[in-house]
Amino acid sequence: MDSMEPLNMRRKRWNLLGFVASVIITFGMMGLIIYGQEHKGQLEDVLSILVVILVVALFAIISYNVKRIIKNKLNNRAK
Structure with missing residues (x-):
C-alpha cells in the first residue's frame, strides 16, 4: 500500500x-452449526476461536476510531 494513496480509497478497501x-x-458459522449438531466439542472450540477473533477486531476498530477522533480534535484546536 502506497503511503500517498488517498485516505478515502484505503477506507473503501478496508470497508469492503x-x-x-x-x-x-x-456463512462459516451457519455451516458449523449445521455440521456441529453431531460434533459439539469441535463446534464449541471453533466458535470460541471465532468469537475471540471478532472481539479483537472490534477493539482494534474502536481503538483506531478513538485515536482518529482525538487527532482530529487536536488538529482543530491548533487551527
Missing part, C-alpha cells in the same frame, strides 16, 4: 474487506 470477512464468517 470487513464486509467480505463478515459474510464469510457468517
Whole structure:
C-alpha cells in the first residue's frame, strides 16, 4: 500500500474487506452449526476461536476510531 494513496480509497478497501470477512464468517458459522449438531466439542472450540477473533477486531476498530477522533480534535484546536 502506497503511503500517498488517498485516505478515502484505503477506507473503501478496508470497508469492503470487513464486509467480505463478515459474510464469510457468517456463512462459516451457519455451516458449523449445521455440521456441529453431531460434533459439539469441535463446534464449541471453533466458535470460541471465532468469537475471540471478532472481539479483537472490534477493539482494534474502536481503538483506531478513538485515536482518529482525538487527532482530529487536536488538529482543530491548533487551527
